[in-house]
Amino acid sequence: MRAARVFRWIMRIFILLLTLSLSVVTILGGLSAVNILSDSNNIQVPPSGYSISYNVTGAPNTWYINIPIGINNVGYFDLNNLEIEFILEMTYDGSSTVIIYSGSQNFGNIESGNSGIFEYNATSFTVPAFSTLNSILANITVYGYYSLDLIQFEIHVVDFGIYP
Amino acid sequence: MGAPKNMIKGFIFMGIYTVITIVVPLLTFGYIRQLSIEGYAIQLTQQGYEIISFWIVAFGLLISGCAFFTYSSPKQSIRKGVFALIQVLINCLYMWSYKFSGATDIQIDISGFGFVVLLVQDLVLVYMGVYFLTIAIKIYDLVDFTVNRKTIREARWEDK
Numbered sequence: 001m002r003a004a005r006v007f008r009w010i011m012r013i014f015i016l017l018l019t020l021s022l023s024v025v026t027i028l029g030g031l032s033a034v035n036i037l038s039d040s041n042n043i044q045v046p047p048s049g050y051s052i053s054y055n056v057t058g059a060p061n062t063w064y065i066n067i068p069i070g071i072n073n074v075g076y077f078d079l080n081n082l083e084i085e086f087i088l089e090m091t092y093d094g095s096s097t098v099i100i101y102s103g104s105q106n107f108g109n110i111e112s113g114n115s116g117i118f119e120y121n122a123t124s125f126t127v128p129a130f131s132t133l134n135s136i137l138a139n140i141t142v143y144g145y146y147s148l149d150l151i152q153f154e155i156h157v158v159d160f161g162i163y164p
Numbered sequence: 165m166g167a168p169k170n171m172i173k174g175f176i177f178m179g180i181y182t183v184i185t186i187v188v189p190l191l192t193f194g195y196i197r198q199l200s201i202e203g204y205a206i207q208l209t210q211q212g213y214e215i216i217s218f219w220i221v222a223f224g225l226l227i228s229g230c231a232f233f234t235y236s237s238p239k240q241s242i243r244k245g246v247f248a249l250i251q252v253l254i255n256c257l258y259m260w261s262y263k264f265s266g267a268t269d270i271q272i273d274i275s276g277f278g279f280v281v282l283l284v285q286d287l288v289l290v291y292m293g294v295y296f297l298t299i300a301i302k303i304y305d306l307v308d309f310t311v312n313r314k315t316i317r318e319a320r321w322e323d324k
Binding site for chain 1: 297
């Protein structure tokens with residue numbers, strides 16, 4: 001056999017192994033997404049046994065909102081670099097709305113088969129002068145990676161009622 | 165291998181590539197379109213589906229056509245090398261079409277809660293990396309088939 005053919009076969013086997021590995025990662029990644037999303041208990045705001053705690057009365061520098069978020073990783077890969085973005089919108093004096101808090105926090109990883117409760121603690125609000133507080137809604141986004149960091153996911157919780 | 169056998173081989177591989185690049189992806193996206201997880205519908209708009217389907221069929225047909233010419237060409241011939249290279253380049257465009265047709269951003273709406281987005285661009289880029297290696301080996305093949313044309317022909321005649 002010519003040397004060129006030997007080199008070609010080695011490269012072909014290498015490419016085949018790469019393609020097969022990627023295919024396995026893709027298939028398991030898809031199955032992981034279905035496994036996690038097929039049960040509503042896998043993503044909970046707040047998780048069972050936990051509750052949202054807050055203080056939105058008195059001076060703004062005493063305000064805080066603590067919101068627990070539970071994620072159960074029933075997928076085949078670790079969920080990596082979990083970051084939670086938290087935006088709070090306040091409606092006051094009838095219909096005026098303003099964003100009083102915007103921030104994010106990194107909560108690290110959840111290994112495959114494990115679950116995690118992440119408590120987002122929001123402080124330092126920018127609150128306008130108001131006479132009536134109507135509502136506080138939260139937009140929560142959880143960012144993360146799985147399938148060897150090849151697939152990125154975003155979980156958007158929109159207009160989640162915090163107060164009243 | 166004689167010409168009729170090469171033609172049959174070409175048709176067989178054209179069929180295989182048609183199934184891999186057109187039938188399986190269309191069935192998968194058709195399935196995703198109708199899929200609902202715990203009653204939550206996966207959002208894939210009619211327009212989005214049509215754009216994805218168009219590019220899958222367009223590039224799938226080109227790949228299948230090239231596969232016919234690649235696999236019906238004589239072993240280690242320059243023709244085979246040229247068509248194999250064209251085929252892998254179109255394969256790259258086919259992979260890239262998944263990105264620009266919006267098939268790499270999968271959004272799942274969860275009514276009363278929000279939505280979940282899965283972004284698979286990085287995965288597509290890794291596949292593109294593997295295709296780059298394949299392009300390299302196909303170029304190597306083409307150079308080898310051209311430079312060693314005489315040796316390959318002599319070996320082919322000896323086989324006959």
